[in-house]
Amino acid sequence: MAKDTIRVLLGKTTMECHDRGVRYLATKLRDAGMEVIFINFLEAREIVDTAIEEDVDVIGVSSSVEGHMPVAREVTRRLAELGKEDVLIIFGGVIPERDIAPMKTMGVREVFGPGSSADSVIEFIRGNARSRSFALD
Amino acid sequence: MMGVDTTAVKSDAAAGEPPPERIPRQFNPEFLEATRELERQWQKSFAAIAAKFGVDPANYRLATDSGLPLKPTYFPHDVAGRSDDAAAPGTFPFTRGLYAAQYQFMPWANQPVIGYGLPEDTRKRMDYLQSQGMTGYFGSTFYNLVYDLVSHEGLDPDHPAAEGRVGQCGMAVYSVQDQARLFDGLPLDRINVVHISYYEVLPVLAHYLAYARRRGVPWSRLGGNSMSWYYQSAYVGMTCFPPKSGMVLAVELVNFCTSHMPRWNTVNIFGYGMEEAGATAVQEAAYSVAAGIDYARACVVSGLHPDQFLSRFGFQISQANDFFEEICKVRALRRLWARKCHELGARDPKSMHVRIHSHTSGAVLTAQQPLNNLIRTTLHTLGAALSGVQAMEVSSFDEALAIPTEHAHTMALRVQQIIQDESGIARVADPLGGSYYVEHLTSQIEQEAQKLLDEVEARGGFHRCHDFIRARIEESAARWRDEVDAGRRIVVGVNKHVSSEMQDIEIFKLNPEAERVAVERVRALRASRDKERWGRAMADLDRAAQRLRDGEYGVLMPAMVEAADADATTGELMGVLKKHLGWSSPY
Numbered sequence: 001m002a003k004d005t006i007r008v009l010l011g012k013t014t015m016e017c018h019d020r021g022v023r024y025l026a027t028k029l030r031d032a033g034m035e036v037i038f039i040n041f042l043e044a045r046e047i048v049d050t051a052i053e054e055d056v057d058v059i060g061v062s063s064s065v066e067g068h069m070p071v072a073r074e075v076t077r078r079l080a081e082l083g084k085e086d087v088l089i090i091f092g093g094v095i096p097e098r099d100i101a102p103m104k105t106m107g108v109r110e111v112f113g114p115g116s117s118a119d120s121v122i123e124f125i126r127g128n129a130r131s132r133s134f135a136l137d
Numbered sequence: 138m139m140g141v142d143t144t145a146v147k148s149d150a151a152a153g154e155p156p157p158e159r160i161p162r163q164f165n166p167e168f169l170e171a172t173r174e175l176e177r178q179w180q181k182s183f184a185a186i187a188a189k190f191g192v193d194p195a196n197y198r199l200a201t202d203s204g205l206p207l208k209p210t211y212f213p214h215d216v217a218g219r220s221d222d223a224a225a226p227g228t229f230p231f232t233r234g235l236y237a238a239q240y241q242f243m244p245w246a247n248q249p250v251i252g253y254g255l256p257e258d259t260r261k262r263m264d265y266l267q268s269q270g271m272t273g274y275f276g277s278t279f280y281n282l283v284y285d286l287v288s289h290e291g292l293d294p295d296h297p298a299a300e301g302r303v304g305q306c307g308m309a310v311y312s313v314q315d316q317a318r319l320f321d322g323l324p325l326d327r328i329n330v331v332h333i334s335y336y337e338v339l340p341v342l343a344h345y346l347a348y349a350r351r352r353g354v355p356w357s358r359l360g361g362n363s364m365s366w367y368y369q370s371a372y373v374g375m376t377c378f379p380p381k382s383g384m385v386l387a388v389e390l391v392n393f394c395t396s397h398m399p400r401w402n403t404v405n406i407f408g409y410g411m412e413e414a415g416a417t418a419v420q421e422a423a424y425s426v427a428a429g430i431d432y433a434r435a436c437v438v439s440g441l442h443p444d445q446f447l448s449r450f451g452f453q454i455s456q457a458n459d460f461f462e463e464i465c466k467v468r469a470l471r472r473l474w475a476r477k478c479h480e481l482g483a484r485d486p487k488s489m490h491v492r493i494h495s496h497t498s499g500a501v502l503t504a505q506q507p508l509n510n511l512i513r514t515t516l517h518t519l520g521a522a523l524s525g526v527q528a529m530e531v532s533s534f535d536e537a538l539a540i541p542t543e544h545a546h547t548m549a550l551r552v553q554q555i556i557q558d559e560s561g562i563a564r565v566a567d568p569l570g571g572s573y574y575v576e577h578l579t580s581q582i583e584q585e586a587q588k589l590l591d592e593v594e595a596r597g598g599f600h601r602c603h604d605f606i607r608a609r610i611e612e613s614a615a616r617w618r619d620e621v622d623a624g625r626r627i628v629v630g631v632n633k634h635v636s637s638e639m640q641d642i643e644i645f646k647l648n649p650e651a652e653r654v655a656v657e658r659v660r661a662l663r664a665s666r667d668k669e670r671w672g673r674a675m676a677d678l679d680r681a682a683q684r685l686r687d688g689e690y691g692v693l694m695p696a697m698v699e700a701a702d703a704d705a706t707t708g709e710l711m712g713v714l715k716k717h718l719g720w721s722s723p724y
Contacts, residue, residue, distance in 0.1 A: 015286035015302060017335070017373040020414050020500070020614050027615060040374040042290070042298045065286065066647075067301035094504070094538065096644065114504035114537060115631055117622055 004132045006125060007035045008058040011047045013067065014040035021093065022062035028118035034125070044074035051079070051087060057129045060121075064093040069103070076107035086130045092116065164217045172213045183209060202459035203417035205581050211573035219580060226525075226566040227486075230475040232468050232579065234525040235490045239566035244557045245521075246273040246528035248494060249550055250333065252283035252308040253540045254651040256318035259308040262546065263319075269547055270554060273329050273528075277360075281331040281530060282319070283307040289335040291377055291711025294655040304651035306540065307333070310341070311655070311707040312662055316348035325354040330361035336377035338363050339386060339694065340710035343701035350702065362402040362451065363390060368428045369407060371603035372414045372610045377711070380600040382686075382718035388435045389685055391446050393694035404432055404450045408470075409496040412455035415614020418466040419582055423589035424599070424606055425452060426473050431599040433481055439690050443481050447488035454526070456517040457498035462582070463517070465575055467493065467524035469583035473590065494528040495521035502536045506630035508640050510534035511548060518552050522562055523569055529553055539645045659706055666704035674703035675713070682717040 010026050012019050019040075026036045037054050041047050051059050059079075061071055068091060079087055091103065092112035100111050110124055164172075184194045199207040208215070224230070227237035249271060251262050263280050273279035285307035287299040293311055294303040303309050310319060320330075334341050342363050346356055367383020370376035378386065387404055394401045408416075408425035416424065429450055436446050454470065456463050475489040483489050497517035502510040511534045518531050531549040533541035541549065557563060569575045589609075596602050620626035627633045674696075681696035697710060715721075 012374055013286075013298075013302075014375055015290045015298070016306075017369070017375050017410065017414075019374045023611055024615055024618050027611070040376075065302075065306040067286070067305060070301040096539075118618075119622075 005033065005035050006058065006129050006132070007037070007054065007056040008060060008125065009037045009039065009047065009051050009054060009056040010060045010062065011039045011041050011050075012062045013071075014042055015067075016063070016065055018064035018093070019062065021064075022060075025060070025062075025092070025118055025121060029122065029125070032122045034122075044071040045078060047071070047075050048078040048082070052082065052084070056087065057132065058088045058090065058125055060090045060092065062093045063091065063095065068093075068095055069099060072103045072106050072108050080107065088125065088129050090121070090124065092121070163219065163223060164213055169214045169217055176212045176214070179210065201418070201462040201578070202457070203419040203462060203582075203585075205419070205462070205578070205585060207578075211577050213573060215573050216576040216580075219576075226570075229479075229486070229489065230472040231486075231490065232472050233567040233570050235471070235492065235527070237566075239525050240522075240563035241566070243274060244563050245526060245553075246279050247271045247550060247553050248273070248279050248281040248331065248528045248530050249546060250281050250283050250496075250530050251546075252285070252333070253306075253645075254304040254309065254648040255654055256308055256310050256315045258304070258648050258651065259310075260319055262543070265543060266546065266550060269550055271550055277327055277329060279329040279331065279528070281333065283333040284337065284341060285309050288337050288341070288707050289375065291337050291340070291708060291715060293659050293706050293708030294652065295659055296708060299652075301652075303655050304647055309651055309655040310344075311659055312704060313344050313347045313351070313701055314658070314662060314704075316344050317351075320348065325349055325352060326358040326360075328360070330359075332361065332363055334364055335366055335369065335375055336383075337707055337711055338365055338367075339390060339697055339714065340701070340707045342390070343694070343697040343710060344707070346698045347702035350698075356398050358400070359398060360400040362405060363394075364407070365390060365404045365432070366407050366410070368431070368599055369410055371424075371428075371599070371606045372411055372416070376720075377715060378718055379720055380603055384432060384435050384600055385685060385718065386714070387432050388439050389690050389693050391432075391436050391449075392439060392441065392690045394449065395441060395446050396691075402449050402451050403446065404429070405494075406450065406452045409453045409455040409498075411610060412457055412498065413500045414610050415500075415617060416610045417613050418457070418459065418462050419585045420589060420609060420613060421455060422466050422470045422473060422582060423586035424593070424610075425454070425470065426477055426586070427590050427593040427599040427602075427606075429474065430477050430481065430594075433478070434598070437481065443478060443483040444485040444488045447478055447481075447483050448485065448490065451492045451494060453494045453496055455498050456495050456521045456524075458501050458513070458517075460516060460520050461575065461578060463520050464524040464569065465578040465582050467491075467495075467521075467526065468575075468579040469586060472579075472583050473586060477590075493526040494530065495524075495526040496530045497521070497532045499532045499536045501628075502532055502534070503628060503630050504537040506636060506640055507534050507538060507642055509630055510536060511552070514549065515552050515556070518556055519560075519562070522556055525567060535642060535644070538642075540647070542643050542645045544643065545645075662704055662706065671700075671703040671705060674700040675705060675709065678705075678710070678713050679716075682713050686717045 008029055010022055012022050026038050029036045039050055089108050090110045091108055095111050112121055187194045226234040252259050267278050285304050286302045287294055292299055332341050365387040367378055391403045394403045406425045406429040408421040411424055412421045471491045474491045478489040497514045514531050521529055531552050533545035533549045535541055535545045593602050621628055624632050678696045678700045681693045685693040
């Protein structure tokens with residue numbers, strides 16, 4: 001793996017079966033040259049634990065049937081606690097309009113709703129993920 | 138082991154015997170020579186028109202959504218050589234439908250999926266839809282009830298992972314008390330209840346059975362469904378049990394119901410979930426049969442005869458966009474399943490029937506211009522009716538946005554009712570039978586699906602092929618999405634006829650108190666129940682689960698009902714199953 005390869009953790013709760021979109025996204029990010037780790041999580045802390053272990057630059061959480069607010073709260077809170085605010089957090093799936101502003105206040109940088117293309121996600125990640133190329137070895 | 142009472146198995150030899158060799162092959166050679174000549178003439182006319190559009194007929198390709206090649210039109214010789222197409226509705230291999238009388242005396246059952254919030258919230262919607270004419274068989278009411286995500290995972294609502302998910306996408310029902318909140322006042326022996334669960338199949342049925350016993354209703358008189366969707370972990374991320382454990386749990390239920398609940402449907406083959414995950418129609422047909430036959434074989438190994446349990450297997454099949462392919466898929470599926478079950482030793486026609494609950498596709502509905510979805514679901518429903526299914530759930534037009542509002546739910550029911558009562562399509566059985574195109578496409582799907590089925594069977598059957606099946610389905614899902622993104626597949630409102638105008642529709646909002654109340658209830662239940670009785674019942678259940686893991690059927694389910702009756706919750710009952718049969722066990 002090149003040092004500047006963007007590493008992305010994609011997650012979806014194991015309670016939900018609507019994972020067609022996020023699985024598709026995983027293959028598209030991979031095809032775009034990113035390193036993708038995919039997990040089905042039970043509790044939100046698993047996302048952060050995995051993100052730290054895998055040293056990812058981006059966390060993407062997919063949610064289609066609510067439950068996204070507590071996850072967003074927990075993920076942003078724990079990352080901030082660990083001083084990892086430079087990890088880019090994005091959400092996708094079916095997120096009601098009313099929740100988007102509060103999620104952004106928490107630290108979620110973008111929410112990709114129905115109809116979003118994989119290309120728009122790739123472009124956003126490339127434009128906003130932390131840079132690895134100048135990281136010290 | 139369960140006693141085998143073969144005298145109870147009725148046989149209708151005439152309807153169940155393949156193949157109808159006495160029916161001569163279709164069409165005489167002279168006639169076919171004439172129709173081939175007609176096709177040659179037609180080709181010339183077609184080529185002339187194509188030329189005006191700058192199209193070379195030699196390079197002109199048509200295909201179904203599954204990718205099966207099509208001709209621009211079909212002739213009698215395209216369906217010559219087959220005789221089973223000519224069989225009557227109600228005879229093997231049931232291409233034309235399961236029954237001699239299709240909808241003539243009884244139309245398909247209306248089975249909208251219901252379930253959200255607290256059991257009282259769900260009950261309100263059940264009563265409302267019943268008042269709007271939601272009708273099952275013989276005038277009874279079918280309640281198609283979905284449990285929430287927390288329950289699917291086998292958790293209780295006070296588990297940390299449950300936050301924000303209680304009563305979402307299903308109802309917050311975790312105990313016998315909650316069953317009472319759902320069903321008190323309803324005649325349990327005269328309604329039909331589908332418990333839509335994923336992995337918590339046995340716990341929720343145990344709650345229902347304990348509740349029925351408290352009401353004094355014998356289990357033998359209960360009608361309804363358990364889903365046994367364990368094999369779904371092949372194509373969705375949710376997974377509580379390894380494939381083999383799931384099969385063991387399904388076989389346990391089949392054995393229990395064969396002895397105690399003759400009216401209960403034990404296994405539901407969820408082709409719908411496959412197509413929603415991205416499978417093509419051909420894959421849905423093939424992998425549905427593969428999953429069903431794998432479970433059926435396991436039941437036979439447990440000591441049952443196919444005619445004792447196969448008639449209680451049902452199918453939930455998708456109706457998506459490719460109108461004719463979806464219809465032909467259903468016809469082909471009936472043939473494939475009938476042949477496979479006959480091979481397994483089934484002789485009772487009912488054991489070879491693909492009883493279908495059709496679910497119109499949610500995946501092809503759009504968040505953009507949501508009212509368009511009413512038009513899409515109308516077409517899907519019409520297709521399901523023309524293919525001759527037994528029951529239907531029609532997705533609501535707000536499917537892509539949220540749980541259906543009362544208005545959207547009612548409209549979805551009206552789609553069924555208008556087609557049922559106004560269109561006249563229910564008058565004649567198999568109205569498309571004999572169409573050269575429909576018969577040819579039915580056979581095409583059957584042949585292609587048979588190849589996929591053989592592939593899975595050669596690899597040891599469905600439960601050994603989860604990764605293989607997942608990869609196939611993901612390929613199809615990716616192809617579909619790539620085609621939409623590239624504009625090769627048209628989705629009105631998404632990549633064609635896009636409008637910036639918003640269709641302002643009401644979005645369902647869940648009772649905000651549901652989660653708090655559900656948590657309080659489960660805590661109050663644990664505090665107030667007879668702890669000694671609960672402890673004994675849970676210890677018995679633990680031993681029963683060990684015995685099931687060691688291969689002994691018939692002890693787990695009764696122990697689970699006792700634990701449910703001692704007020705064990707869904708999370709507690711599932712905990713025992715996960716301990717002995719879950720991923721972490723040394724199984």
